[in-house]
Amino acid sequence: MAHHQSAKKRIRQDEKKRVHNKYFAKTMRNAVRDLRAISEKEAATAEYPKVVSMIDRLAKKNLIHKNKAANLKSKLAAHISKL
Template structure:
């Protein structure tokens, strides 16, 4: 365990960031699952802008890479 005050503060910050990143990625994954399970075409079309913006936000927050986001979008919206 770290002894310095700055190191302890960094550990706290890292834990907070990890939880926050996990929340964002998990919420995006659940919406993608709902999108995949949806059978109605009209409802599916309503999910597309929301999913796209969530994936872009993950890239902006540097949770996933830009290329991965492009792959996800391409795969989902075929």
């Protein structure tokens, strides 16, 4: 258990950041799932830039690894091209 005031504050801040980051990571996963579920090429093409932007923002903040972001974008682009 933390005994110093600064350690207690750090615990509070870390918990807030964890919840915040968890929300954005879950939102991104839902967006990727929804994009993969789209079966019309026009709708998927319209949605793709929004999802890519979301993935890039999370990679920039180090919530996901840059290589994971690249892999996700690549697989989504391949999925859209197959439609």
